[in-house]
Amino acid sequence: MAENETKHEEFTLQESRVFQPPAEFAAKAAISGMQAYEKLCAEAATDYEGFWARLARENIDWHKPFTSTLDESNAPFYKWFGDGQLNASYNCLDRNLANGNADKTAIIFEADDGTVVRASYRELYERVCKFANGLKSRGIKKGDRVIIYMSMSIEGVAAMQACARIGATHSVVFGGFSAKSLQERIIDAGAVAVITADEQLRGGKSLPLKAIVDEALALGGITTIRDVIVYKRTGGNIAFQEGRDTWLHELVDGQSAECEPEWVDAEHPLFILYTSGSTGTPKGVQHATGGFLLWAALTMKWTFDIKPSDVFWCTADIGWVTGHTYIAYGPLAVGATQIVFEGVPTYPHAGRFWETIAKHKVSIFYTAPTAIRSLIKASDVDEKVHPKNFDRSSLRLLGSVGEPINPEAWMWYYKNVGEERCPIVDTFWQTETGGHMITPLPGATPLVPGSCTLPLPGIMTAIVDESGADVPNGQGGILVVKRPWPSMIRTIWNNPDRFRTSYFPEELGGKYYLAGDGAIRNKDTGYFTITGRIDDVLNVSGHRMGTMEIESALVGHPMVAEAAVVGKPDETTGESICAFVVLKQARPSGEDAKKLAAELRTWVAKEIGPIAKPKEIRFGDNLPKTRSGKIMRRLLRVLAKGEAITQDVSTLENPAILDQLKESA
Numbered sequence: 001m002a003e004n005e006t007k008h009e010e011f012t013l014q015e016s017r018v019f020q021p022p023a024e025f026a027a028k029a030a031i032s033g034m035q036a037y038e039k040l041c042a043e044a045a046t047d048y049e050g051f052w053a054r055l056a057r058e059n060i061d062w063h064k065p066f067t068s069t070l071d072e073s074n075a076p077f078y079k080w081f082g083d084g085q086l087n088a089s090y091n092c093l094d095r096n097l098a099n100g101n102a103d104k105t106a107i108i109f110e111a112d113d114g115t116v117v118r119a120s121y122r123e124l125y126e127r128v129c130k131f132a133n134g135l136k137s138r139g140i141k142k143g144d145r146v147i148i149y150m151s152m153s154i155e156g157v158a159a160m161q162a163c164a165r166i167g168a169t170h171s172v173v174f175g176g177f178s179a180k181s182l183q184e185r186i187i188d189a190g191a192v193a194v195i196t197a198d199e200q201l202r203g204g205k206s207l208p209l210k211a212i213v214d215e216a217l218a219l220g221g222i223t224t225i226r227d228v229i230v231y232k233r234t235g236g237n238i239a240f241q242e243g244r245d246t247w248l249h250e251l252v253d254g255q256s257a258e259c260e261p262e263w264v265d266a267e268h269p270l271f272i273l274y275t276s277g278s279t280g281t282p283k284g285v286q287h288a289t290g291g292f293l294l295w296a297a298l299t300m301k302w303t304f305d306i307k308p309s310d311v312f313w314c315t316a317d318i319g320w321v322t323g324h325t326y327i328a329y330g331p332l333a334v335g336a337t338q339i340v341f342e343g344v345p346t347y348p349h350a351g352r353f354w355e356t357i358a359k360h361k362v363s364i365f366y367t368a369p370t371a372i373r374s375l376i377k378a379s380d381v382d383e384k385v386h387p388k389n390f391d392r393s394s395l396r397l398l399g400s401v402g403e404p405i406n407p408e409a410w411m412w413y414y415k416n417v418g419e420e421r422c423p424i425v426d427t428f429w430q431t432e433t434g435g436h437m438i439t440p441l442p443g444a445t446p447l448v449p450g451s452c453t454l455p456l457p458g459i460m461t462a463i464v465d466e467s468g469a470d471v472p473n474g475q476g477g478i479l480v481v482k483r484p485w486p487s488m489i490r491t492i493w494n495n496p497d498r499f500r501t502s503y504f505p506e507e508l509g510g511k512y513y514l515a516g517d518g519a520i521r522n523k524d525t526g527y528f529t530i531t532g533r534i535d536d537v538l539n540v541s542g543h544r545m546g547t548m549e550i551e552s553a554l555v556g557h558p559m560v561a562e563a564a565v566v567g568k569p570d571e572t573t574g575e576s577i578c579a580f581v582v583l584k585q586a587r588p589s590g591e592d593a594k595k596l597a598a599e600l601r602t603w604v605a606k607e608i609g610p611i612a613k614p615k616e617i618r619f620g621d622n623l624p625k626t627r628s629g630k631i632m633r634r635l636l637r638v639l640a641k642g643e644a645i646t647q648d649v650s651t652l653e654n655p656a657i658l659d660q661l662k663e664s665a
C-alpha cells in the first residue's frame with residue numbers, strides 16, 4: 001500500500017465539518033432525506049432480485065421483457081436480466097422522440113475555440129441512424145468490434161450510439177494513447193473498423209488522430225481491420241488509403257435517417273474499454289447492455305438528481321469510462337441536455353470552465369479533483385480566472401470523480417464554485433463497476449469533505465482483511481463488494497481466467513468483487529473514505545496506469561537494463577510517476593543524465609502515450625533488492641518522496657544503492 005494513503009486517511013478521519021443537504025434541494029430531490037435512502041436499502045436487503053427487477057422495468061424500455069433477474073449459476077460470470085432484449089440506442093434516442101423530447105437540445109457542443117453547435121434529440125437520432133446505416137453499408141454487423149479513436153465531439157457520441165444501434169461492440173481508445181497502444185487494443189479486440197477524425201483540436205493546437213491510426217495499422221499484426229472511417233474535424237492534411245478509408249460525411253450522405261435498432265440480449269457486450277491492471281497488458285473490461293444501461297440511467301437520477309430543466313456537464317473524455325456512462329449513455333437515457341466540451345480547462349484561460357458554466361447556464365457540473373486543484377493554483381496566480389468573476393447562479397449540484405478529493409480542494413470547490421449552496425457528490429467508482437458505487441445522494445446524505453460517504457442502495461460494499469473477514473469501522477482494509485450488481489464488469493475480453501483471478505480471488509473466498517482499493521469507515525457514521533489503490537496501479541490526474549506497463553515500455557529502450565516505477569504524491573495530479581532506471585552502460589550524471597532522461601520520457605510517450613511520461617527519472621547502478629532478488633518498492637516510494645529511510649534495510653542485498661537513487665536526473 002502506498003505510504004501517501006495515510007495522509008488522506010488522517011485528514012478525513014479528523015474531518016468534523018458536516019454539510020447537510022439544503023432543505024430546498026432535498027424537498028425536490030428524487031431521493032429526499034436519509035429515510036428515503038434507508039427505505040431503498042431495506043428494499044434491496046429484503047428482496048435483492050426483486051429490487052433490481054423493479055428498477056430495470058422502471059428505467060429501461062425492453063423489447064422483450066426479462067423473466068430472470070440474476071443468474072448466479074456460473075459465478076462469477078453473473079448474468080442480469082438474461083432473457084430480456086433491448087437496444088441501448090433505442091433507449092437513449094427513440095424513446096425521447098416518443099416522450100416529447102424530440103425538439104429538446106440533447107447536446108450543446110462547446111468547441112475548443114468557443115464555437116457552439118446544438119443537436120436536438122431528433123437531430124441526434126437522425127445522425128445516429130444515418131451513421132448506423134453507413135456502418136451497415138460497410139458490412140459492419142452485430143457482434144463486430146469497432147474501435148473509436150476520436151476527439152470530443154457530437155460525432156464521437158454518435159459513433160458510440162451508432163455501434164450500439166446495430167449491435168456492434170465499441171471500444172473507445174482515448175485520443176492521447178500512442179500508435180502502439182492503439183495497435184495492441186485493435187489486435188486484442190479483433191476489431192473490423194476504426195472510427196477516427198483527421199485531427200483533434202485541444203488548447204488551440206491541432207493534434208493528429210488519423211496519422212496515428214495509420215501508424216498503428218502499419219505496425220503490423222493487425223489482420224481484422226477492413227475500414228477506417230474519418231470524421232473531418234480540422235481539414236488538416238492526412239493520407240488516405242483507397243478502399244480502406246472513407247470520409248464519414250461521404251459514408252452517411254444519402255443514408256436513410258431511419259434505422260431499425262438491432263434488438264440484443266441483455267448480456268450482449270455493449271462495449272469493451274481497456275484499463276490498466278497491476279500486471280500484464282491492459283485489460284479489456286467488457287460491459288453488458290442491460291445492466292450497464294440501467295446503471296447509467298439510474299445513477300443520473302439518484303446521484304445527479306437529474307431534472308428535465310437541468311443542463312448537465314461532465315468534463316470527462318469519451319475515452320474513459322466516465323465519458324461512457326455520463327456522456328455517451330446516461331444523460332441521453334434520461335432525456336437530459338448536456339454539454340460536450342472539446343477543449344481543455346486552461347484554454348484560452350484557466351477560467352474556461354466557469355465561463356462555460358455561465359455561458360450555457362450549467363446546473364450540474366461533474367469534474368475531477370486534478371482539474372479543481374490546478375484551477376485553484378491558476379486562480380491564486382491570476383485573480384481574473386477565479387470563479388467569482390463568472391456567473392455561477394445556474395449551478396445546483398457539483399460532482400467529483402476519478403481520485404480522492406482532499407478536503408482543502410473540496411472546500412474550495414464548495415465555497416468558490418458552489419457558493420456554499422450546491423451539494424458535492426464525491427463519486428467513487430471504477431471502469432469495472434460501470435457507474436457510481438459509493439457516493440452521497442445530494443438530497444439525502446450529509447456531506448463530509450474527503451469522504452465518498454455511503455454505497456448506493458443495493459450495493460453491498462464492505463471492508464475486509466486479507467482473509468476476507470469483515471473489519472470493524474475505524475480500521476482500514478480492503479474494499480470489496482459482496483453481491484453482484486447489474487452494471488458490473490462481465491469478463492475481461494479474451495481472458496476469462498484473468499477476470500476471475502483479478503476480481504474474485506480465492507483468498508477472499510472467491511465470491512467478493514475485489515475493487516483494488518483500500519478503504520476505511522468512520523467509527524461513528526460508517527462513512528467510507530477511499531485510501532487509494534492497494535495494487536501497483538497509479539492514478540495520475542485521474543488517469544489509471546499500471547506501473548508494469550511503464551516499466552516494460554522503459555526496458556524496451558535499447559539502453560535500459562531494468563526499471564521500477566512508483567507513484568509519488570503530487571499536489572496537483574494526485575500522484576506522479578517516478579521511474580528508477582538501470583542502464584546497460586555506466587550510470588550517467590549531469591547533462592548526460594538529463595539528456596537521457598528526456599529521451600526516455602519521449603520514448604514512453606511514444607510507447608504508451610504522453611499521459612504515461614514519468615515526471616522524474618533517477619538512474620542507479622542497480623535497484624534496491626532483497627537477497628532473493630525482489631525489488632523493494634516500499635523503499636523506492638520513500639526515496640521518491642525525498643524522505644529519509646527509517647525502515648529496516650537489513651534484508652537488502654545492496655544498501656549502498658539507496659544513496660544513488662536519491663536524486664533525479
Ligand code: PRX
Nearest residue numbers: 401402403404426427428429430431530544
Ligand atoms: O482508485 C480509485 C480511483 O480511481 C480508480 C478507478 O479508476 P478508473 O477505472 O480509471 O475509473 C475512474 C473513473 C470512475 C479507483 O479504483 N477513484 C475513482 N473515483 C474515486 C477514486 N478514489 C477516491 N475517490 C473517488 N471518488
